[in-house]
Amino acid sequence: MTEMKFATKTIHAGQQPDPTTGSVMTPIYQTSTYVQDSPGNHKGYEYSRTGNPTRNTLEDNLAALENGKYGLCFGSGLAAVDCIIKLLKPGDEVISTNDLYGGTYRIFTKVFEKMGIKFHFTGMDKLENIESLVNSNTKMIWAETPTNPMLNIIDIKSLAEISKKNQLIFVVDNTFATPYLQRPLDLGADIVMHSLTKYMSGHSDVVMGAAICKDEKIAEELYFLQNSCGGVPGPQDAFLVLRGIKTLHIRMQRHCENGKIIADFLNNHPKVNNVYWPGFESHFNHDVAKKQMHDFGGMVSFDLISNKLKDAIKLVSSTHFFALAESLGGVESLIGHPASMTHAAIPKVEREKTGVVDSLIRLSVGIEDVEDLIEDLDKALNKIS
Numbered sequence: 001m002t003e004m005k006f007a008t009k010t011i012h013a014g015q016q017p018d019p020t021t022g023s024v025m026t027p028i029y030q031t032s033t034y035v036q037d038s039p040g041n042h043k044g045y046e047y048s049r050t051g052n053p054t055r056n057t058l059e060d061n062l063a064a065l066e067n068g069k070y071g072l073c074f075g076s077g078l079a080a081v082d083c084i085i086k087l088l089k090p091g092d093e094v095i096s097t098n099d100l101y102g103g104t105y106r107i108f109t110k111v112f113e114k115m116g117i118k119f120h121f122t123g124m125d126k127l128e129n130i131e132s133l134v135n136s137n138t139k140m141i142w143a144e145t146p147t148n149p150m151l152n153i154i155d156i157k158s159l160a161e162i163s164k165k166n167q168l169i170f171v172v173d174n175t176f177a178t179p180y181l182q183r184p185l186d187l188g189a190d191i192v193m194h195s196l197t198k199y200m201s202g203h204s205d206v207v208m209g210a211a212i213c214k215d216e217k218i219a220e221e222l223y224f225l226q227n228s229c230g231g232v233p234g235p236q237d238a239f240l241v242l243r244g245i246k247t248l249h250i251r252m253q254r255h256c257e258n259g260k261i262i263a264d265f266l267n268n269h270p271k272v273n274n275v276y277w278p279g280f281e282s283h284f285n286h287d288v289a290k291k292q293m294h295d296f297g298g299m300v301s302f303d304l305i306s307n308k309l310k311d312a313i314k315l316v317s318s319t320h321f322f323a324l325a326e327s328l329g330g331v332e333s334l335i336g337h338p339a340s341m342t343h344a345a346i347p348k349v350e351r352e353k354t355g356v357v358d359s360l361i362r363l364s365v366g367i368e369d370v371e372d373l374i375e376d377l378d379k380a381l382n383k384i385s
């Protein structure tokens with residue numbers, strides 16, 4: 001059989017009817033351990049930290065979606081980050097972006113810096129910033145694209161070239177894009193990391209993470225760390241993510257359609273100043289986005305003409321369908337205020353350098369009827385000065 005295409009993979013990759021019952025859906029193997037006929041003589045499973053059939057099915061599905069060979073799941077996106085950074089040792093250095101997801105920034109600077117790993121943060125949308133930071137201790141490049149909350153686009157292929165030239169491990173956090181929009185391994189990345197909590201599971205009902213790679217040696221090290229450190233998810237959650245992924249392609253298609261309409265609406269609204277969305281031709285790296293992404297996604301950020309904190313707070317507290325909440329990527333629309341929520345720990349001068357001003361608002365545009373979403377935003381915008 002020829003290789004499955006993307007939408008077929010979301011539904012079928014790694015999955016077959018259960019051989020003992022014919023169950024079409026992957027069973028939830030709610031067990032910690034597996035019987036052995038004699039010591040070491042078993043059916044491939046010994047203990048559920050090491051391997052569980054429900055989790056392994058999801059891991060195989062993820063590997064297929066990212067065009068990788070090996071998939072590993074973790075109890076959260078940050079547990080996946082934790083495992084990947086443990087490939088390094090004290091003295092090693094990592095180059096990353098200066099508008100990284102806040103939780104990733106926190107584990108890098110507050111947990112791993114203490115253990116002797118050094119992190120550099122730079123504007124990765126400009127490639128010349130990166131090469132100047134590479135030295136003999138550099139071991140890893142960690143990128144995220146589109147970035148949060150500014151929706152900057154980083155050129156994956158060019159970063160992969162820098163990475164190869166300097167023999168670095170190149171990791172891409174693909175949470176915002178998902179493999180529906182971009183597949184970093186095809187563009188030369190070594191490891192793809194996910195918070196499955198977001199678009200991949202898609203229904204705001206589970207917290208989980210993943211790492212996917214093609215290289216056998218990296219995979220072996222990651223499997224060793226996954227089993228040794230033990231941050232694995234349970235089978236119930238693995239089932240939920242498997243079910244969510246079955247509609248990834250149609251959800252993403254609608255997220256993108258709605259995202260475009262909302263971005264255009266905001267761009268023409270008299271109370272809105274900048275709108276950040278990689279689909280605009282005026283976006284700084286629109287050409288790169290067009291090249292490496294299949295579409296532009298449902299994340300849209302904007303700030304207000306007034307740029308007043310109180311206006312932003314009033315706006316995010318006034319919407320009805322856009323629920324004020326952390327997270328993103330669910331079927332329902334969410335609204336957030338980075339300066340007081342996700343980026344509250346970053347000093348004002350620092351956050352403003354990257355565009356996170358007092359009135360910046362981030363939308364995770366859901367898959368509701370877009371007319372309802374626009375009416376909701378318009379009403380809320382008209383309540384502010």
Ligand SMILES: *Cc1c(COP(=O)(O)O)cnc(C)c1O
Pocket residue numbers: 076077078079101103104144148173175176194195196197198207208209
């Ligand atoms: C949410 C998120 C994470 C962390 O994942 P959790 O599942 O919350 O631990 C990492 N990176 C990005 C881009 C995220 O949005």
